[in-house]
Amino acid sequence: MEFEKITELIIELEVDDIQDAVKEALNEGKDPYDVLNALTKGMDEVGRRYEEKEYYLTELVLAGETMKEAFKVLQPALAASDKAESKTKVILATVKGDNHDIGKNILGSLLLSSGFEIHDLGMDVDEKQIIEKVKDTGASIVALSSLLTMTVEQIQVVHEALKEEGLRDQVKLIVGGAPLNNDLATKLGADDFAEDAVEGVKHIKQLAGKIS
Ligand code: B12
Incomplete structure (x- = not known):
């Protein structure tokens, strides 16, 4: 083939x-x-x-x-x-208003393959659902996908909501999707950005302290 x-x-x-x-x-x-x-x-x-x-x-x-x-x-x-590694918990979601999930699902599959514990909230996910999941699972990584220019600001909404709940220091926020880049991700309050899912896994391993 x-x-x-x-x-x-x-x-x-x-x-x-x-x-x-x-x-x-x-x-x-x-x-x-x-x-x-x-x-x-x-x-x-x-x-x-x-x-x-x-x-x-x-x-x-x-x-x-x-x-x-x-x-x-x-x-x-x-x-x-891939060899399984210890289970860092990652919450995955496509932001509110956005129904693109193919990229997110690829990232999820690769993370699963790398031994992460994945909590996938799906698409069109608001900040309240994310907060609830962080509290429920004690996840240390939140990975958000936004494919629409119109919805990237939802990343900031999640960042602010995490801050308000006193959870921002406990989690690393990584984002991806075509309209984003490093600068924009930083402006929106994210800790990290990755261009594609393979890079995303590397960055998430770094954020989880698995590689330096
Ligand atoms: C497939 C698709 C759809 C499908 C989605 C199906 C699904 N279940 O996901 C459907 C038909 C539903 C759709 C609908 C719409 N779409 Co659309 N869609 C696309 C398309 C062709 C491909 C997206 C895709 O899946 N790519 C393949 C995956 C593998 O790539 P990816 O998503 O970019 O993800 C990779 C990276 O970005 C990264 N990544 C992604 N997320 C994350 C997260 C993290 C944490 C990390 C680290 C990395 C990461 O890793 C991934 C893999 O390497 C793009 C065009 C394009 N070239 O991207 C338009 C596109 C995204 N869509 C667009 C539009 C406008 C729409 C609609 C508004 C159309 C309409 N008029 O109704 C609706 C919006 C519906 C909604 N509310 O979300 C525009 C967005 C423009 C913009 N910048 O805002 C695009 C760019 C097309 C265009 N040029 O106009 N769409």
Whole structure:
């Protein structure tokens, strides 16, 4: 199974064929992270086509579904490829008003594979749900995703709410998503930003004091 073929299946929205292709690649001994890379490349192209108005919302939804199918097969392979580490608790959420969860889910899967304990609150999550979860779990990391320019300020809302509850010093806040960068993340009160999910895992390991 060529990586180009996997990328193509995402671009062509082949929701029924993607699992077999991923399985085949893994059976051939391909590195699960290379498979992830091929899938992500496909999503990048889907995004480009959407921006160029070659694809519409229907295609975006299908691309999301295709990605989710692929992940059902890829996730266990990613988990097996990493050694489990001690369980730092991470709360994951896409911010209020935002219904994009593919990037967040990839980060979640990679973190799970790296031995983190994940509490995924889903999408469109407000600050109250996050506060409640921090109190419930005693999590030390909150990882927020925002894909819409319109919703990035929700990061500041969460930062302020954590401060008000006296919880801000107990948790590290890391954020990601296309409209964000290091400067903006800092301005919004976050401790850290990462460009993609693989970098995100590295940063979260650092924040958790697992690597220096
Ligand atoms: C798929 C998609 C959708 C799907 C989402 C399905 C789902 N379940 O997620 C659907 C169809 C629902 C959708 C809806 C909309 N979308 Co949309 N969507 C996209 C698209 C094509 C791909 C996003 C994606 O999944 N990428 C693949 C993943 C793997 O990448 P990612 O999300 O960027 O995540 C990576 C990194 O950012 C990072 N990361 C992400 N989160 C986090 C968090 C942390 C802590 C860390 C460390 C890292 C990290 O790691 C990830 C993996 O490496 C993008 C275009 C694009 N090129 O990004 C537009 C895009 C994000 N959408 C856009 C828009 C405008 C919308 C709509 C408003 C459209 C509409 N008119 O209704 C709605 C909004 C609905 C809502 N309230 O949220 C715009 C946003 C523009 C902006 N800057 O505000 C974009 C950029 C397209 C465009 N150019 O116009 N969309």
